[in-house]
Amino acid sequence: MTEFVLVPGLFTGPHVWRETAARLESEGARAHLVDLPGRRSENGAGADVAADVALVVETIDAIDAAADGRDLPEIVLVGHDYGVHPAVGAADRRPGRVARIVHVDTAPVSDGVPALATVPDQELRERLAAAGDTGGELAPPARDAWPRWGSTAGLSGAALDRLTDLAVPQPLGTLLRPLRLTGAELPPTTGVLCAESGATLATVRMLLSFGDPMMKALARPGITFFELPTGHWPMLSCPDRLAEVLLAAAAGDGESLLDDADGADARTATAGYLRPFLLDVTERPRERRGTIDLYVPEGAVEAPRPAIVFVHGGPVPEGAEPTPRDWPTLIGYARYAADRGVVGVTLDHRLHAVTAYPAAAADLEAAVARVRADPRVDADRIALWFLSGSGPLTAPWLSARPPWLRCLAANYPIMAPLPNWGVNDARFRPAEVVARGGTPPFVLVRVGQETSAIAATVAGFLAAAEAGGAPVEVVDVPAAPHAFEGLDHTDSARDAVREAMGRVLGHLTVPQ
Structure with missing residues (x-):
């Protein structure tokens, strides 16, 4: 017994x-x-x-x-x-x-x-x-x-x-x-x-x-x-x-992180963010500038282009390899942006713990300044596109709304600190900002197979945006999971990515 x-x-x-x-x-x-x-x-x-x-x-x-x-x-x-x-x-x-x-x-x-x-x-x-x-x-x-x-x-x-x-x-x-x-x-x-x-x-x-x-x-x-x-x-x-x-x-039941007798998790090598991007994009090279990588479309030297900065989620442990800007999902989005005629940018930031949002915010601010200073970038037409755990980093940009920030976007975002985080920093609560209105356009890609805790933060954000009259456009991917770009290569998922990109480009006044 x-x-x-x-x-x-x-x-x-x-x-x-x-x-x-x-x-x-x-x-x-x-x-x-x-x-x-x-x-x-x-x-x-x-x-x-x-x-x-x-x-x-x-x-x-x-x-x-x-x-x-x-x-x-x-x-x-x-x-x-x-x-x-x-x-x-x-x-x-x-x-x-x-x-x-x-x-x-x-x-x-x-x-x-x-x-x-x-x-x-x-x-x-x-x-x-x-x-x-x-x-x-x-x-x-x-x-x-x-x-x-x-x-x-x-x-x-x-x-x-x-x-x-x-x-x-x-x-x-x-x-x-x-x-x-x-x-x-x-x-x-x-x-x-x-x-x-x-x-x-x-x-x-x-x-x-x-x-x-x-x-x-x-x-x-x-x-x-x-x-x-x-x-x-x-x-x-x-x-x-x-x-x-x-x-x-x-009785010894339950799920293990081990998949084979050698103690290796066979899924590690094929985790969603490391799997191929769901769209076929041009294999253009990156230009590495410190903590940022740029993917530049043809003709940007003669005519500066808008830029989209893609912000990875996390927390990602310090020293993790590959770093986020080398993940196929981030590279795929940046190359897709370049295929659509704008400069795609990825970066590494210091969101290594749930308490590290201030450091990550400072890294993002510095990266955006570096992007805007590049002569191939139209400094007056910038969009920021956030993924997953970087959702709280939208709050400072929603609050400041510089005139050159034409749009924010977020895929399957965590839009408030989760209950087990114990983080109460008011600077990173986007719902409190959009409830006041007057924020930039926001494109939100919502997945249907989201965890309930994350979905609750999105629902709270959308309710606050509606109450404040904030301009939020939702692109739904009903059958998709979190980080779907490497996991769901269905036509509906591809269409959602194309639609989201089209909406962002529209706010950057890029011809469709």
Whole structure:
């Protein structure tokens, strides 16, 4: 019989697991609900991750003692956000006794790294780290503030009330004091991704194809994933489905990042952005100028041409190869622009993390200035075309609207920071800008097979644009996925790219 040890996350206690535990036990398993000691002591005095690890270890030992000489049961430790830190610590202290660790909507854990990373709000993380107060507490959120701690998608009003009414302060020592591991071999791991938080299997695979070191570490035997179409608290929004996933994880099921016995992901070499562009374009050479590449049409020396700057998404890990301006999708768009008589431009920018939008914005601004200074470019007729995670970078340009910026475009964009990013920088929220109106024309290519979390940001942007009277033109590709240019070579996808380009060229007053 499998025995599950369920460890709560930030501000929560055993109550969040009750429905999931009941379903597990109805299927013949046993469930142990951990009440972390810092939640029971006054002002969280002395509470830290080591004390929480010790309690989970006590739970494991109590399970073994109850066996009373019989065969020891299989133990699965389940941690939700912060709760995975004491779960991993306990598995480290009891090597060989834990069959699997399940991470519920949380990142991997490393030795010597405090659990502060489970606080999604970047500004709050920085304040807590700077203060260094390990003896105090972090007050739980008010009812309307829970979305700052994770997507509340799927939660009923009653569930949100319960989350709020039973919330407890989080001892700061649990977040600021590092987890120390002995180096013992840890058991297999399963990650439960919550799509409405912005974490999906597609995202994980894309980060792996970018060469993300953390994702590479997860492409190993014994590491599996499940994805749930819900927000950050699946034990409240879909407890029965979460129980089914936990049982399947205990059985070793789930999706792996490995496709062959050598431990290689065969899809890495053919990830969407590395596949051939969906249109046949002229194989014209690039001109590399620092961080930008130019694809120049014939005749631009005699008569300067408008330019379209194509802005890659991300985050893309620093040092990833090839860099985005060498991706077939970006090259394909730039060459297609040149085929249509305008200068196509690609660039590399520093969007290496979700906190790096200011650096990426500065890189883009410098690149645009360099493009406009090229004598073959008509400096008064520029368009910016954004892809995927570069969507938030549209906000500064929508707000400034220089007269030479004739149009913005965006393909399958992320138009607001996703719930699990914890980024609240108002400079990169395009919806807030278009709601005020007076913005440049905007061509938005929307795919029908988008993840729900990204689609929600697009819907919010379009609603704000309508309210503000902002000129947004939507080109729909109903059957296409995110990054469709390398994945969907159907006539409808090709037609959508041609239509989007035609609309952008129209704003640049280029004859069709």
